[in-house]
Amino acid sequence: MGLSDIRQRIASAAKAAGRDADEITLIAVSKVQPAERVEAVLAEGHRIYGENRVQEAQSRWPHFLERWPGIALHLIGPLQTNKARAAVGLFGAIHSVDRMRLVETLARLADERGTSPDLFVQVNTGQEPQKAGCLPAEADGLVEACRRLGLPIRGLMCIPPEAEDPEPHFRALAGMAVRNGLAGLSMGMSGDFETAIACGATHVRVGSAIFGARKAAAG
């Protein structure tokens, strides 16, 4: 457990897949973790972090951003349209684009600000009713809308159903990315990032395996 162990496991998984580990971005998912754990990982030199709630990120990160240069924040949780303005002000990437109304809002904000976070369309590959993400059949349309509106669409993201083998979901997402000419694949968490890397992940989102177990459930 810990940052260096995860880095090593990423390197081994990349090697086993015949890939370059530099193609894989490690997003350390700091949601709900106590500040001292986050600071310990910052002190180890890691600069890319994931949060799943805009409000939580807003309350904790401005302080860290001042103290530690070069931090990039990724939003990995669902984004309500009324929090989009706050989100684009704080995050360098948003992994949860999942509906047309949000695409339109992000496009308006990008026009106004002259810049936009990198975007990933989240696909609900397991078609779970309670889960965020667009249906697989809607993904191409959302990617197309991002492009038409001039948004920096980088890839696709998924969270496979907890009780299932993640591999078919990762493979399905990889196929959708190829079909759409997208290079980015945000997939893989603490329990399955090596499988995700074997399936082509470019962004793995690892929380508890770096920071330790979370105290409260954070979705």
Ligand SMILES: *Cc1c(COP(=O)(O)O)cnc(C)c1O
């Ligand atoms: C919490 C979370 C993660 C990290 O989960 P771990 O199992 O702790 O690695 C990754 N992706 C998303 C979208 C999350 O909400």
